[in-house]
Amino acid sequence: MQWTELVVFSALFLLVTVLGFVAAKWQAGDTLEHLDEWGLGGRKFGSWITWFLVGGDLYTAYTFVAVPALVFGAGALGFYALPYTVVLYPLVFLPLVRMWSVSRVHGYVTPADFVRGRYGSHWLALIIAITGIIATMPYIALQLVGLEAVLRTMGLNGSGFLGHLPLFIAFVILALYTYQSGLRAPALIAFVKDTLIYLVILVAVIYLPSKFGGWSAIFDGAQARFEATPAKSDGILLNGNNQLQYATLALGSALALFLYPHSLTGILASRGRNVIKRNMVALPAYSLLLGLLAMLGFVAMSAGVKPITNQATGRPDTNTIVPVLFGQEFPSWFAGIAFAAIGIGALVPAAIMSIAAANLWTRNIYKEYLKKDATPAQEAKQAKLASLVVKFGAVAFIVFIDPQFSIDLQLIGGVMILQTLPAVAIALYTRWFHIWGLVAGWVVGMGWGMYLLYQIPSADGKRPHFGGSALALDKLSLLGWHPLAGSTVQIYVGVVAVAANLLVAVVVTLIARKLRVFNGTDQTKADDYHADEDSPNLRPAATH
Amino acid sequence: MRSARKSSLRWSNWNLLLLVPLLMLITPWFNADEPRVLGLPFFYWYQFAFVPVGVLCVGLVYVKTKDRPAAVHGKPDRLGVDDLDEGAN
Numbered sequence: 001m002q003w004t005e006l007v008v009f010s011a012l013f014l015l016v017t018v019l020g021f022v023a024a025k026w027q028a029g030d031t032l033e034h035l036d037e038w039g040l041g042g043r044k045f046g047s048w049i050t051w052f053l054v055g056g057d058l059y060t061a062y063t064f065v066a067v068p069a070l071v072f073g074a075g076a077l078g079f080y081a082l083p084y085t086v087v088l089y090p091l092v093f094l095p096l097v098r099m100w101s102v103s104r105v106h107g108y109v110t111p112a113d114f115v116r117g118r119y120g121s122h123w124l125a126l127i128i129a130i131t132g133i134i135a136t137m138p139y140i141a142l143q144l145v146g147l148e149a150v151l152r153t154m155g156l157n158g159s160g161f162l163g164h165l166p167l168f169i170a171f172v173i174l175a176l177y178t179y180q181s182g183l184r185a186p187a188l189i190a191f192v193k194d195t196l197i198y199l200v201i202l203v204a205v206i207y208l209p210s211k212f213g214g215w216s217a218i219f220d221g222a223q224a225r226f227e228a229t230p231a232k233s234d235g236i237l238l239n240g241n242n243q244l245q246y247a248t249l250a251l252g253s254a255l256a257l258f259l260y261p262h263s264l265t266g267i268l269a270s271r272g273r274n275v276i277k278r279n280m281v282a283l284p285a286y287s288l289l290l291g292l293l294a295m296l297g298f299v300a301m302s303a304g305v306k307p308i309t310n311q312a313t314g315r316p317d318t319n320t321i322v323p324v325l326f327g328q329e330f331p332s333w334f335a336g337i338a339f340a341a342i343g344i345g346a347l348v349p350a351a352i353m354s355i356a357a358a359n360l361w362t363r364n365i366y367k368e369y370l371k372k373d374a375t376p377a378q379e380a381k382q383a384k385l386a387s388l389v390v391k392f393g394a395v396a397f398i399v400f401i402d403p404q405f406s407i408d409l410q411l412i413g414g415v416m417i418l419q420t421l422p423a424v425a426i427a428l429y430t431r432w433f434h435i436w437g438l439v440a441g442w443v444v445g446m447g448w449g450m451y452l453l454y455q456i457p458s459a460d461g462k463r464p465h466f467g468g469s470a471l472a473l474d475k476l477s478l479l480g481w482h483p484l485a486g487s488t489v490q491i492y493v494g495v496v497a498v499a500a501n502l503l504v505a506v507v508v509t510l511i512a513r514k515l516r517v518f519n520g521t522d523q524t525k526a527d528d529y530h531a532d533e534d535s536p537n538l539r540p541a542a543t544h
Numbered sequence: 545m546r547s548a549r550k551s552s553l554r555w556s557n558w559n560l561l562l563l564v565p566l567l568m569l570i571t572p573w574f575n576a577d578e579p580r581v582l583g584l585p586f587f588y589w590y591q592f593a594f595v596p597v598g599v600l601c602v603g604l605v606y607v608k609t610k611d612r613p614a615a616v617h618g619k620p621d622r623l624g625v626d627d628l629d630e631g632a633n
Contacts, residue, residue: 082591083568086598090562093602215583236577237587243571251569274610281603288595295588429553530554 002327005154008336009343012196013170016189016344020177023184029541033377035109036541038182038384039359040269043104043541047278049187053352054266054279055286056190058085058257061146061346062139064197064293069318071297072305074459075226075234077242079294083250085287089280092258096280097273098428099264101531102524107539110356111264111424112364118427120520121435122368127442128420129364132261135417136357138409139260140350140394144171145319145403147346150339152308153323159311164399170343171350175391178351179384183269186351193348196341198289200326204299204338205292208329212302215295222298231459236298245470245490252494256418259425261356262349272533293322300325313402350391358386408466412453415469415494419445422505428529434519437509445501452476452493469493558608565598 024032029042036043045053063081070078099114108114111132116125148167151157156166177185209215219236226234233239238246257263270276300321307316308324326338362383367374374382397406423438433441455475458467473487476496512519531537568574574590581589 076587079588079591083594086568086591086594087565089602090565090598093562093605094559209583216580217583219580219583219585236585238571238575243575247569247571251566277606281599281606284595284599287598288592291588291592291595 002154002332002335004332005327005336005339006156008333009150009154009340012192012337012340012344016192016347017173017177019188019192020174020181020185023177023188024181026181026184026188028184031377032182033380035359035362035376035379035383036107038380039109039355040265040541041183041187043269044271045187045269045275046271047275047282050266050270050275050279051282052190052194053183053187053269053348054263055283056186056193056345056348057262057266057352058283058349059197059286059290059345060139060143060349061342062142063290064342064345065146065149065319065322066142067290067294068297068300068322071294072300072321073234073297073318074231075222075236076238077233077246078297079291080246080250080253081294082287082291083247084253085290086284087250088254088257088287089283091254093277093280095425095428096258096267097276098529100267100270100273100276102428102528103268104533104538105528105531105535106524109268110261110360110363111259111420112360115423115427116364116368117523118431119423119435119438120523122364124423124435124438124520125364126368127439128423129360131416131420131442131446132360133357135413136261136353137390137393138397138406138413139262140353140357140390141397141403141406142410143346143350143353144394144398145406147343148398148403149317149319150323150343152310152317153320153327154339157308157311161399163311164395167398168395170347171391171395174347174351175354175388178354178387178391182384183265183352183355186348186355187269189344189351190348193341193344196337197345200334200338200341201289201293203334204296204326204330208296208299208303208325211329212299218298218302222301225301233459241472241488242470242490245492248492248495249469252418252492252498253414255421255425255498256414256494259417259420261360262353265352265356265359274532296322296325303328310403313404350394354387354390354394355383357390358383361386361390411466411469412450415449415453415497416446418494418498419449419501421498422502431519431522432509433505434509434512434517436512436517437505437507440508441501441503441505444504445497448478448500449493449497452496456493471496556605556609558605561601561605564601565594568594568597 027042029037032038067078067081103114106117108117112125112129115128116122144167147170151166157163209218212218223236233242267276303325305321305324305328307318308320309315310317323339323342327335330338362379366382367379419442422433422441426433452471454465456467456471457464469492470490471493473484473489473491476482476484568591574587576587577585579586
């Protein structure tokens with residue numbers, strides 16, 4: 001047991017717990033009994049709050065432990081996180097402000113709300129809502145993996161149920177203050193989380209390399225170690241086979257990120273278009289941080305870090321390499337701060353994700369099918385309860401099922417959420433696609449994507465299915481036909497599936513238009529997509 | 545309903561700058577060890593250099609395409625989209 005680390009960690013954890021509970025009163029509106037207030041913080045966050053909130057939301061604890069772990073294991077490929085988060089903002093800059101405007105005018109809380117309004121189809125909205133919930137659930141579970149990696153590094157590495165107890169306690173506390181304060185809790189905690197993360201990473205990147213002879217020696221050492229391993233795909237550079245995978249994974253992940261309901265929650269909570277635009281300029285500061293962090297994977301190799309064996313599963317957990325590196329190389333009080341940064345880093349996204357999933361449940365399933373006449377107060381109540389269910393579902397996932405299952409599911413979730421691209425992102429620009437085209441495209445993209453993922457064995461060959469998202473073009477098959485047989489070049493499954501999705505959507509749309517099938521009613525108007533905070537056609541927040 | 549002439553898009557050529565950061569996805573251009581800077585292989589520092597490139601591109605688009613109700617001073621913008629579009633480009 002590492003007492004100094006535990007004491008520092010607990011003190012900071014206590015601080016954010018207090019913040020989480022007082023957040024309910026922070027910039028409070030007239031009532032918390034409305035989804036605009038509980039689920040979107042009153043739709044009035046300014047540039048700074050949004051920067052911390054969205055930054056804390058997108059750059060999660062799991063990212064902070066998994067990206068260096070991937071670099072530690074595979075080398076250059078793990079660095080895809082940097083191009084991913086650099087191309088992200090230019091790609092979403094224009095669509096996001098349109099999404100904000102139309103959502104602000106019509107009071108939409110979720111991406112499925114928008115689809116419902118745009119196409120007038122609650123079935124299409126249901127598909128989008130369910131995709132969102134299923135993709136988000138394992139993502140929440142993964143935040144627990146990040147938190148647990150830290151707890152186990154500090155010596156709380158028991159076996160069986162007792163081993164999960166610290167995690168359980170942390171999550172009960174989180175569940176309680178999210179229930180009470182809604183989105184204001186993670187918004188306030190994000191200030192602490194991000195400040196700690198910046199502090200820790202900057203110190204780590206400046207201080208650690210000099211201990212191991214500078215970056216040059218670290219990279220040379222890493223290359224020598226990669227050459228000694230039997231795997232051919234690792235190294236400090238990419239090779240002929242994984243370059244396409246690198247680029248498509250970065251692009252596909254960037255396209256997918258703001259389709260996740262929790263990313264959109266942070267955007268919709270902001271006050272106006274300029275807040276979002278300024279953040280698109282300022283958020284890459286986190287990308288820089290993530291790139292620096294990724295390189296700590298190489299530092300961990302130089303430091304001879306050995307991943308801790310998870311006593312609950314009996315396997316070494318590579319996600320512990322960054323916590324172990326910090327524990328090994330930093331004085332214990334600073335290691336405690338570093339662990340707290342990662343641990344609190346898990347709480348912010350977990351809270352926002354559970355709020356986003358709860359909003360989807362409430363708006364697009366509960367209110368749509370179960371209780372059509374629900375009042376705003378009843379909606380808020382339902383969402384609060386749903387956020388509890390979602391969080392305990394995620395804990396159960398980690399405690400009762402192998403964490404590896406969550407990692408597999410998150411991989412699948414990324415491919416799944418990408419299939420909502422035509423209905424959510426493209427629909428912001430045009431209603432050309434027909435409802436039936438969107439549904440057919442979704443079905444094909446989903447089905448084929450899952451099938452292709454199922455066929456991918458893990459890199460170490462131990463598991464035959466769902467072993468990764470890198471598909472060798474040789475394995476690309478369409479009903480038994482292998483158009484690119486023999487090729488060892490790899491590509492990200494998500495972009496293959498979404499390409500098929502779009503193709504089918506176009507074909508079915510053309511047919512449906514030819515047959516003049518009714519294409520739903522559009523409740524949105526052209527002006528709605530440009531409305532800003534001072535526009536006359538806005539609905540007052542938290543009143544309807 | 546929607547008239548054919550009323551477009552819901554406001555285009556500015558500055559938006560094309562948003563495509564520039566995508567150039568960093570062309571891996572053959574930078575998949576090399578040398579030259580190193582501060583000990584970092586080319587592969588790594590080249591991609592780090594794209595962070596400010598991305599910020600610059602998005603920042604320029606933001607500044608150059610700020611909604612242009614420039615004709616109205618001191619009052620909230622009450623112009624319709626079509627009126628605004630007259631002034632754009």
